[in-house]
Amino acid sequence: MTSPIVAVVGGGQLARMMAPAATALGITLRVLVESPTASAALAAHQTVVGLPGNADAIAALLAEPRPAVVTWEHEHIPRDVFDACEAAGVPTRPGIGALVYAQDKIEMRTRMDTLGLPNPSWRIVTSVEDVRHFLSSHDGVGVLKTARGGYDGKGVRVISDAAQAAQWLDAAANGGPRVLIEEKVPFSRELAIQVARRPAGEVVPWRLVESLQVDGVCAVVTAPAPRASALLEREAWTIAATIAAKLDVVGVLAVELFQVGERLVVNELAMRPHNSGHWTIDGCVTSQFEQHLRAVLDLPLGATTALSPWTVMANVLGGEREQLESALADVTDPDAKVHLYGKEVRPGRKVGHVTVMGADLEDVQARAHAAAAIVRGGGAA
Ligand SMILES: Nc1ncnc2c1ncn2[C@@H]1O[C@H](COP(=O)(O)OP(=O)(O)OP(=O)(O)O)[C@@H](O)[C@H]1O
Ligand SMILES: [Mg+2]
Numbered sequence: 437m438t439s440p441i442v443a444v445v446g447g448g449q450l451a452r453m454m455a456p457a458a459t460a461l462g463i464t465l466r467v468l469v470e471s472p473t474a475s476a477a478l479a480a481h482q483t484v485v486g487l488p489g490n491a492d493a494i495a496a497l498l499a500e501p502r503p504a505v506v507t508w509e510h511e512h513i514p515r516d517v518f519d520a521c522e523a524a525g526v527p528t529r530p531g532i533g534a535l536v537y538a539q540d541k542i543e544m545r546t547r548m549d550t551l552g553l554p555n556p557s558w559r560i561v562t563s564v565e566d567v568r569h570f571l572s573s574h575d576g577v578g579v580l581k582t583a584r585g586g587y588d589g590k591g592v593r594v595i596s597d598a599a600q601a602a603q604w605l606d607a608a609a610n611g612g613p614r615v616l617i618e619e620k621v622p623f624s625r626e627l628a629i630q631v632a633r634r635p636a637g638e639v640v641p642w643r644l645v646e647s648l649q650v651d652g653v654c655a656v657v658t659a660p661a662p663r664a665s666a667l668l669e670r671e672a673w674t675i676a677a678t679i680a681a682k683l684d685v686v687g688v689l690a691v692e693l694f695q696v697g698e699r700l701v702v703n704e705l706a707m708r709p710h711n712s713g714h715w716t717i718d719g720c721v722t723s724q725f726e727q728h729l730r731a732v733l734d735l736p737l738g739a740t741t742a743l744s745p746w747t748v749m750a751n752v753l754g755g756e757r758e759q760l761e762s763a764l765a766d767v768t769d770p771d772a773k774v775h776l777y778g779k780e781v782r783p784g785r786k787v788g789h790v791t792v793m794g795a796d797l798e799d800v801q802a803r804a805h806a807a808a809a810i811v812r813g814g815g816a817a
Pocket of ligand 2: 692703704
């Protein structure tokens with residue numbers, strides 16, 4: 437048997453980190469990258485350069501020898517791509533029927549309501565008057581979101597004045613993404629739960645994790661989530677398993693959650709490996725990247741057992757240091773696992789992460805933090 441080919445649309449660090457897992461399994465990773473120097477292009481077995489909206493690029497991705505499956509490393513996939521895959525007889529996992537709920541926050545909120553899963557109060561807004569009305573019944577504050585196209589907090593804005601919504605509402609009226617507003621959830625912290633699901637329905641979860649966001653971007657993930665009761669973790673598993681099954685997700689699903697008292701509220705969904713799961717590369721028997729490949733190829737799922745009592749993942753955002761590889765000589769903590777994405781350093785851009793594992797949570801947190809600060813450069817964090 438020749439090695440199966442998995443085609444991935446998107447050339448960022450998520451596709452890049454699938455490559456070592458694919459290599460280990462003898463799988464050929466064929467990635468559609470935005471440029472020859474994209475993060476994943478430097479690591480994948482085969483690359484096709486182009487954008488998902490380009491029909492020739494998609495044809496090249498699907499060319500003989502045909503991939504066994506097409507999967508995604510981001511949500512911004514045009515409808516035509518699914519049609520091209522179907523015409524070529526190549527399954528898309530997750531399919532458009534599931535992925536739409538990760539693409540579009542209005543579709544997602546509507547579906548969560550239908551499934552009876554915990555949503556914040558929310559509504560679609562098409563006018564400043566709609567926004568004013570919502571704010572007046574929510575203590576004068578709300579979280580305005582574009583339904584599509586946002587990432588790393590870019591389509592999210594906390595507002596206390598309806599006029600602040602005018603720009604996005606105008607854009608929506610002129611063919612841009614629709615706009616919704618949510619109550620500002622008074623959460624004590626943000627959590628995330630990941631599961632992987634095979635086509636026939638087998639679902640395997642990882643532990644519930646805590647995710648600390650700074651300026652709308654994930655900064656630190658602690659696994660498992662400290663001080664989370666068994667009941668809370670079970671509720672998270674139930675929410676994720678319900679979403680995975682009802683939405684027919686195949687592959688890895690991440691559910692971002694808010695904790696409010698002892699309750700959970702769904703924030704958003706991702707149907708691909710996710711920043712909240714990077715800790716699994718070093719911290720678990722089976723990483724999210726290996727598990728995603730296993731799930732989309734309909735292979736038996738691996739164990740998700742954690743290898744250490746605590747694992748802390750600290751993101752490296754672009755800072756002072758331009759050549760991150762020079763940091764390798766400076767990180768002297770032998771337990772710090774450094775992951776660099778091969779991306780050009782720009783301020784605030786996710787360019788790598790560091791993982792540290794151990795038995796003492798405070799020690800592990802401090803060391804992950806310190807190592808990430810060294811990689812970023814410019815002094816202590
Ligand atoms: N309803 C809300 N109430 C309070 N805070 C919110 C709410 N919605 C979003 N936030 C804050 O904004 C952050 C980003 O929101 P969201 O996850 O919807 O944005 P995104 O840009 O699509 O996602 P990502 O950054 O995960 O790519 C959340 O992690 C949270 O900190
Ligand atoms: Mg988010």
